[in-house]
Amino acid sequence: MAITKARLPNVASLVTRHGLLMREAFNVAHTDMAHWFPGHMARGLNKMQTKLKSVDCVIEVHDARIPVSGRNPQFEKRLGLTTLKPHLLVLNKMDLIDMRNKNKIMRYYADQGINNILFTNCKKPDSKGIKSIIPIVSELIRKSERFNRSEEASYQLMVIGIPNVGKSSLINALRAKHLRRGKATLVGGIPGITQSVLERIKVYENPAVYLLDTPGVMVPKIKSVEMGLKLALAATIKDHLVGEIDIADYLLYKLNYAGRHSYVDYLKVDEPTDNIQQLLKLSAVRHSWIKKIRDHRGMTEVPDTLLSAGRFLKGFRTGAFGTMLLDDIPDPLQK
Ligand SMILES: Nc1nc2c(ncn2[C@@H]2O[C@H](COP(=O)(O)OP(=O)(O)O)[C@@H](O)[C@H]2O)c(=O)[nH]1
Ligand SMILES: [Mg+2]
Incomplete structure (x- = not known):
């Protein structure tokens, strides 16, 4: 996976007006983005x-x-x-x-x-x-x-x-x-x-x-992981290069931050959450998206979280969670 979560001390959490305890900022550590x-x-x-x-x-x-x-x-x-x-x-x-x-x-x-x-x-x-x-x-x-x-x-x-x-x-x-x-x-x-x-x-x-x-020409330098996540969320970089779960996590952060919880029904889960693994796992179970993996007990069936991540991203890209401007626009009037 291209991105690893930064282990920052005491990342402040925020209780939203919907009573959801969530991250105040999306923290990621730099890894190699050259590819x-x-x-x-x-x-x-x-x-x-x-x-x-x-x-x-x-x-x-x-x-x-x-x-x-x-x-x-x-x-x-x-x-x-x-x-x-x-x-x-x-x-x-x-x-x-x-x-x-x-x-x-x-x-x-x-x-x-x-x-x-x-x-x-x-x-x-x-x-x-x-x-x-x-x-x-x-x-x-x-x-x-x-x-x-x-x-x-x-x-x-x-x-x-x-x-x-x-x-x-x-x-x-x-x-x-x-x-x-x-x-x-x-x-x-x-x-x-x-x-x-x-x-x-x-x-x-x-x-x-x-x-x-003409074929698309991507920016030669992605300046920050957040910029990469936005570009990936807008489907301008192939998902697997950045990592579906990480893009989904960023989307979850953005939606919660904006107080948009329509993903709850869309993914068939019970309530808003800020935990991407829990969200994707429960959604996979509810949809019966199961994959088989081999472990020490032989073949085991597990929830296919990658499939839920894909569905979550598709929902965003087709506007199922409403419109969303991904960038903050610097206002020249306030320079
Ligand atoms: N919602 C929405 N989707 C669009 C619009 N224009 C293109 N798309 C979708 O964006 C994706 C990429 O379109 P494409 O024309 O192949 O992009 P290109 O790579 O720049 O040539 C396709 O899935 C299109 O259906 C638009 O105005 N609104
Ligand atoms: Mg084209």
Whole structure:
């Protein structure tokens, strides 16, 4: 397992207003996180860089639940976002956050000089966000240098982002919206599904607009274990690399902290708890999720806690416990 719990002396506990005794902070000790960044992702970035010349606008997709964590600084350095090419930041999966945070998130980005921001839900091709992408992008291109020097009647856009944020879904949603056509590019719940580099897909007619789908490129350095846990919870890193039980434990901490206890019914347990092992074990028993292991007595049946952890994470990722912004957003007004 990648993470070990820190044995900190007397971690303060907190009695929540629901009477639950829980950890006040999620404490983890550092272990080697180097393997969270697979090398092949860096190669993807090289190809994107060479293609950049033929691109009129870069659409960077990110998960709205983690506006602070995990945006790849290499995109800025290697692809010159906001300086070289018109750039639109699409915060996708807006259905999984409380949109009352929108202004705070916009202020946070504006403070970094990023002003072209759009919130989307790719599960709804007819929604306002998806509809406004082509008009916004056309406007950005018109205002850029490229418009003055080019007579071309077609545009090429590059869609970039870390794995599993919805790049392929965005392309499919645009096609469904504007061309009334089905899926052209593969969507998957597992990070890293887009394997072929730079697929070119038409999403609009008159003018013809092509989108380059790209494989996700993960941040090269995960600065803290908590950042890694957030990225894993948002399914941008494969679960087993971080450890399902640890991600589930972090989720439990987050839900309890927010006073959200709908996991109790979802996992078929009796009451809120701050103990992940107990929670997963009881849930496995209630669902009859049993696995066989070999021990000194021969084959024994034990509750399959890994399966309960997977179910718990799935619940979060499909919004079963409500919306949740995973990052605290620094407010530039309060600097
Ligand atoms: N709830 C929600 N899920 C989404 C949204 N967009 C994409 N997804 C899901 O996120 C996962 C990753 O999508 P995909 O397009 O393959 O991401 P990519 O790796 O960036 O290309 C899939 O399970 C999608 O169904 C969205 O707006 N809302
Ligand atoms: Mg993809």
